[in-house]
Structures are given as structure tokens and as C-alpha cells.
Amino acid sequence: MAVLAILLFISIFLLILYGYPVAFTLGGISILYAFCFIDSGAYISLAPRVMGVVSNYVLLAVPLFIYMGIMLEKSGLAERLLETMALLFGRLKGGLAISVVLVGALLAASTGIVGATVITMGLISLPTMLKRGYSPELATGTIAASGTLGQIIPPSVVLVLLGSVLNVPVGDLFAAALLPGLLLVLVYIGYILVLARIKPEVAPGMPEEELRAFRSKGFGRQIIQAFLMPMLLIVAVLGSIFAGVASPTEAAAVGALGATLLTALQKRLSLETLRAVMQETTHLTSMVFIILLGATVFSFVFRELGGDAYLVGLIEQAELSPMAFLALVMLAVFVAGFFIDFIEIVFIIVPVVAPIFASLGIDLVWIGVLLGLNLQTSFLSPPFGFALFYLKGVAPAGVTTQHLYRGIAPFVGVQLLFLAVVIFFPEVIYWLWR
Template identity: 80%
Template sequence: MAILAILLFISIFLLILYGYPVAFTLGGISILYAICFLDPGSFIALSPRMMGVVSNYVLMAVPLFIYMGIMLEKSGLAESLLETMAMLFGKVRGGLAISVVIVGALLAASTGIVGATVITMGLISLPTMLKRGYRTELATGTIAASGTLGQIIPPSVVLVLLGSVLNVSVGQLFAAALIPGLLLVLVYIVYIAITAWVRPGYAPSMPKEELEAFWASGATRKVLQAFVLPMLLIVAVLGSIFAGIASPTEAAAVGAMGATLLTISQGKFNLEVLKSVMRETTHLTSMVFVILLGATVFSFVFREMGGDTYLVSLIEEANLSPMAFLALVMIVVFVAGFFIDFIEIIFIIVPVVAPIFVQMDIDLIWIGVLLGLNLQTSFLSPPFGFSLFYLKGVAPPGVTTQHLYRGILPFVIIQLVFLSTVILFPEVVYFLID
């Protein structure tokens, strides 16, 4: 029976790679295996599990954070942030690229929606960077990498889903991921600064005339307008969680309302915008929950067939140490990210390996942060990195796919080195939760 569970896993993985819809493949194939190989009485326990998923209070944060991100995208706040930050760092070589990284981090802490962030920054900053003489590879790599920071910097939909699947506190997962996320931003900035110093032609500074004109035209007011509003939203959402005032779900509701008020304050709010935001939120939320329900069926059937017990026994017989098993899982997740979406990885692979981590007495909060970093890397990895597709869709005609691939490679290497560092020095994860 346990071998059938492994065959179930392989069957689903192959069908998804072949192009079948994830949600229906997960649920449909699992049900077929259950009908053929399980006792009909076992189906009694399936309905309560599915209802438990639908009524999960923590998962209510998903549509609220999605709404917050999409509403902020409509507010026009990203444009003013990028323009202001570019002028603040204008004197520095590579200052425009550094501003893109910082704005990416701020948008990540405000929205957590990767696609929206990459597209917004690609539309606004890529033409400007190319016009200023930036090397195409550096410009595209910086934008794609900065746009994925929403995967690891809270509030992140990825972390909410990981917290649900791993059955750990989402608030603690947010706190654990914050320092690694900010350190990753710092590493990006250091890389850009070194590149600009070694090869000045790759990242020139802004023209002196433009900087003087900016500072002469009410720069202080522009800086305050660009930074105060998003920082207030970040403090309201993350501050309420870390201070223990609100749960992640309650903080997500505060964020959704705050994003709406920000859009109103920018004069961008109207009925059409509200309809568009609600339509996109419903679409993305429905996709996530249909996949989650399918994954619940898969997880139930896999365990009923003894798949988790079989895997634990295999690991024990192979005498794999906890670190060796962790390395194996990280490699599998990284490779899977080349071919399938992060949601599919969270709902297919993570439930299978989580019981083994528990058996090995490995802290699941730490595992959640490592998985978040790894899944972020999958957004960047050629040939199927989703950030690359988003950016290519809005890039000027002269920017080729080869530019994107060459530009992102240094950032993928940075990600992998940083992930290895967090594995070797787990104290970074516990800084805010000890």
C-alpha cells in the first residue's frame, strides 16, 4: 500500500508537468486512487478535513493580503516611491538600482504580491535605468530580484500558506522571516554597490542638473509624502502582529482598509478601481483555495495509504542525518521551482516532508523560513522563473530573454549562498522570537 502512495505522488507530479490543472489533478487522481485502493469507510474522515480548511481562521488572511496588495498597486504609491528614492540616491553610482531594491523591499512589506511588484517596477524603472546608461543585465536582474522580496518579507502570502501547511504560528513565522528578509535586501545592495564600483559604466550616477532641480522643487515634502504613508501601513500591519495586539488575520484586515484609505488619499479610488481589485482578489483567492482543497485530498489519501510512514522508514534505513535530509528537501524544492508554481510546491511537497522534520525534531519555524527563501529563488531561476516572465511582458523591445537570464544569475547565486548561510547560522531566524 505504501508503494501505491509513492506512485500517487509521482503520478500527480508527472501530470502537472504535462500541463493538467493542478487543483483538479491533485484532488481527482487522489480520489481515483482512494476508490481503487482504500476502504470506503475512510472517506468519512475526508469531509471534516475539507471543511476545516475552508473554515480555517488563519487562511482568511490570504484574500485580505491579496486585496491589500492589488489595491496598493492601483494607488500609484509605487511610482512616487521609485521617483523619490531614485533622486535620494542619485549621487551614488548604482543609486538608481539601489533605490529599486529598497522600494522592492518596501512594496514587499506593504503588499506581498510578487507579480504586481515586478510589473510595476518594470514599467516605471526599467526604461529609466536603460535611458541612464545602466547595463541591461544589471537593470533587469535588479528589478526581477527586488520584485520577489514579497515572498520572504512579511506580510507574505507564501508565509501564511506555509504556516497553515506546517501548522505553526503565522505571526511567529513573520517575525522569524523579517531579519533574514532585511539582510537579503542588504546583500543585494552590497552586490550592486560593488558592481558599480568595479565597473562604473554598468551603473552611472544621475545627472547633476536633475538632482539640483529635484532639491529645488520641494524635495522634503515629496520625500515625506512618498515614505510616510506606506510606512504607516507597514507599521500598522506588522507592528500590530509583533506587538501581539492583532493576529495575522486581523492585521490583514487593517492592511486592507489602510490600502483602501491610501488609494483614496492619492485620488485614485473610484467604483471601477474597487470592482477591478475585488475581481482580481476573488480570482487569485479562488485559485489558492481550490488548489488547497485538492492538496487536502491528496494529503489525506497519501497518509491513509501509509506514504508518510513509508518515507520516514526509508529515511531511517538510509541513515540520513537531519542536515542531510534538509539538504535533500532544499534541492528537491529548488529543482521543482524550475517547473511548477510555489503554491503547488507548498501543497504537494511540504505536507509530505513536514512529518519527517517533526520526527527528526527539527523546528518547523526555521524550516518555514528556509522554504520561503528557497521558493523565492524559484521565482528567479531560468528557464521558468515567473518574475522573468512578468518582466519580459513589460520590458522595452530591445530587452531580450538572454538579457533576463544573464542578469538574474548573480542574484540566484546570492540567494543560494544566503540560503546556505541561514542553514548554517539559524540564530538569524530566532532573533525576534526568542
């Protein structure tokens, strides 16, 4: 029976690589294995599990955060942030790239939607960076890496899903991930500053005349207008969670309302905008929940076939230490990110390893943060990194796929080093949480 569980896992993985839809492959193949190899008396337990997912109050945060992110994309807030931040850091070599990183962090803390952030920053800042003499590699690498900060900086849809799969409070996961996410921003900035110092030609400063023109036109007022509204939204969402005033789901509802009001204040809210936001939110939410239901069926069948017990036995026989098993899982997740999306990884790999981590006595909140950092690389890693696809779709004609791959490689390396730091110094995540 345990061999069948492993065959189930391999079958699903291969079919997804072949191009079959993830949602229907997960559920369909699992049900096929269940009919063929599981006693019919066990089926009675499946329906309550599926209904438990559908009625899970925490997961209501997913469509609300998605709505908030897409609505903010329509508000034009990102455009104003980028323009203001670029001129604030314009004198500094690499200042434009640093502004992209900081705006990426602010958008991550406001929205948590990676695709919208990458596309928005690619459309607005990539042509400007190239025009200012930035190398295509540094420009594309900075935008792609900054756009994926929404994977780890709360509120993050990825963290909501990980909290559900790992069965840990989403609020705890948000609190634990905040400091590592902010430190990662500083690491990105440090890399840019060092590179600009070593190779100043790849990251020049902005012309002095442009900076003077900017500062002569209501400098303080522009800064306040650009930063006040997104900061209010961030405080409303994250502050209410960390203060214990609201649950993540309630805070997501506050964020969705706040994003709508901000768009209205920017005079960009219309019936057409509202319709487009709702359609995209419905599409993304439906995709996530169909995959989640398929993953629920998969994890049920995998356990009924004895897959989890078999893996625990293998680890005990191999006498793997908890850290050795953690390293093995992190490597598997990183490699899987080259080929499949983060949602598939969350719902295929994580349910298999989560019980093993629990049996080894490892803190699942810490595991959630490590997985979030690792899953961020799935959006960056060639050849199938989704952030690279998003950016290539909006990049000017002169920017090639080779530019994207060469540009993102150093950021992936920096992120892996940072992941190692969080693994060996877990107190980083507990500073704000406990």
C-alpha cells in the same frame, strides 16, 4: 500500498509538468487513487479535513493580503516611491538599482504580492534604468529579484500558506522571517555596490543637473509624502502583529482598509478601480483555495496509502542525519522551482516532508523560513520563473529573454549563498522571534 503512494506523487507531478491544471489534478488524481486503493471506511475522515480548511480563520488573511497588494498597486504609491528613492541615491554609482531594491522591500512589507510588484517596477523603473545607461542584465536582474522580496518579507501570502501547511503560528513565522528578509535586502545592495565599483559602466550615476532640479523643488516635502503613507501602513500591519495587539488575520483586515484609504487619498479610488481590485482578488483567492482543497485530499490519500511512513522508513534505513535530509529537501524544492509554481510546491512537497521534519525534532518555524527563502528562487529561476515572465511582458522591445536569464543568474547565486548562511547560522531567525 507505499509504492502506490509514491506512484500517486509521481503521477501528479508528471501531469502538472504536462500542463494539466494544478487544482484539479491534485484533487482529481488523489480521489481516483482513493476509490481504487483505499478502504471506503476511511472516507469518513476526509470531509472534516476539507471543512477544516474552509473554516480555517488564519487563511482568511490570504484574500485580505491579496486585496491590499492589488489596491496599493492601483494607488500609484510605488511610482512615487521609485521616483523619490531614485533621486535620493542618484549621485551614487548603482544608486538607481539600490533604490529599486529598497522600494521592492517597502512594497514587499506593504503588500506581499510578487506579480504586482514586479510589473509595477518593470513599467516604471526599467525604461529609466536603460535610459540612464544601465546594462539590461543588471536592470532586469535587480527588478526581478527585488520584486520577489514579497515572498519572504512579511506580510507574505507564502508565509501564511506555509504556516497553515506546517501547522505553526503565522505570527511566529512572520517574526522569524523579518530579519532574514531585511538582511537579504542588504545582501542585494552589497552585490550592486561591488558590481558598480568593478564595472562602473553598467551602473552609472544620474546627471547632476537632474539632482539639483529635484532638490530645489520641495525636497523634504516630497520625501515625507513618498514615505509617510507606506510606512504608516507597514507599522499598522506588522506592528500590530508583533506587539500582540492583532492576529495576522486581523492585521490583514487593517491593511486592506488602510490600502483602500491610501488609494482614496491619492484620488485614485473609483467604482471601476474597486471592481477591478475585487475581481482580481476573487480570481487569485479562488485559485489558491481550490489548490489548497486539492492538496488536503492529496495529503490525506498519501498518508492513507502509507507514503509518509514509507519515507520515514527510507530515511531511517539510509541513516540520514537531520541536516542531510534538510539538504535533500532544499535541493528538491530548488529544482522543483525550475518547473512548477511555489503554490504547487507548498501544497505537494511540503505536506509530505513536514511530518518527517517533526519526527526528526527540527523546528518547523525555522524550516518555514528556509522554505520561504528557497521558494523565492522559484520565482527567479529560469526557464519558468514567474517573475521573469511578468518582467518580460512589460519590458521594452530591446530587452531579450537572454538579458533576463543572464541578469537574474547572479542574484540566484547570491540568494543561495544567503540561504546557506541561514541554514548554518539559524540564530539569525531567532533574534527577533525569541
